[in-house]
Amino acid sequence: MKEAICHICLKNRPMTKNHVPALGGFNSGPIIYTKGKNIVRSMEYPNEPVRTSMNHNGMYYLNGCGECNNGVGSIYASEYIRWANAVDNSFNQNVIFDVKDLKPLLFIKQLIFDFLIINNISFSQEHILLAKFLLDKNMCIKLAPKYNIYIGVNIYGDGRVVGGPSFIEETADNWLSSDRIYLSEIVHYPFAYQLVLDKKINAPHRSHLVDITHFSEDIEIVLPDLPLVKCVGALPNSFEPA
Ligand SMILES: [Zn+2]
Numbered sequence: 001m002k003e004a005i006c007h008i009c010l011k012n013r014p015m016t017k018n019h020v021p022a023l024g025g026f027n028s029g030p031i032i033y034t035k036g037k038n039i040v041r042s043m044e045y046p047n048e049p050v051r052t053s054m055n056h057n058g059m060y061y062l063n064g065c066g067e068c069n070n071g072v073g074s075i076y077a078s079e080y081i082r083w084a085n086a087v088d089n090s091f092n093q094n095v096i097f098d099v100k101d102l103k104p105l106l107f108i109k110q111l112i113f114d115f116l117i118i119n120n121i122s123f124s125q126e127h128i129l130l131a132k133f134l135l136d137k138n139m140c141i142k143l144a145p146k147y148n149i150y151i152g153v154n155i156y157g158d159g160r161v162v163g164g165p166s167f168i169e170e171t172a173d174n175w176l177s178s179d180r181i182y183l184s185e186i187v188h189y190p191f192a193y194q195l196v197l198d199k200k201i202n203a204p205h206r207s208h209l210v211d212i213t214h215f216s217e218d219i220e221i222v223l224p225d226l227p228l229v230k231c232v233g234a235l236p237n238s239f240e241p242a
Helices: 036-044 066-070 072-092 104-118 121-126 128-135
Strands: 003-005 012-019 031-034 053-055 060-065 147-153 159-162 165-169 176-188 191-197 207-211 238-241
Touching: 012 066, 031 036, 060 066, 060 104, 066 072, 072 104, 072 128, 072 191, 104 128, 104 147, 104 176, 104 191, 121 128, 159 238
Parallel strands: none
Antiparallel strands: 003 012, 012 060, 031 053, 031 238, 147 191, 147 207, 159 176, 165 176, 176 191
């Protein structure tokens, strides 16, 4: 694989496939996806079919090195997978979400891992505290209050990945922000999670998961209370199961 600056360790290394969400978190099957530029193009040429691509093995990005992906990434990914499976079980078998010995610190670090992977390298360089937070798996620090993470449960099949400054706009009964904010969003079965910089947003269909300023390892997250999220409208890198 070609060398590039890893979005996690910021070292120049051979890149590897980084699945977002984690490979074992229902992200291994074939998907059809559309890049943002193709969605913009489809607005200009509404009569032409939207250009799509297919990944046979889920959504992934070549933005992290193998050492990070297999090191800290796999530690956090396995916790994410545990949570994802628990949500899946609770929906499909109608059982109460019940996982013993949850490790929210690792789960949240996996979300941050994903946000660093999907954004540009300049995002990792600018927010170097996020990568430091990841690289030490025991690190439990106070980050600036600018980092807000929201999460909901997404049981719908389609999804999207968004990075960079964005307008958020969904239907009126969902939530709406007319402000331009820095947003990273990953919507994929069974979660929808967002990183919003600099401000809190009014997101009734998502829980404000963590205010990292008051973050500690014993943070309690009660998943059955997570609201449902439906992915509405096409945004950059929309995808659906093939
Ligand atoms: Zn790395």
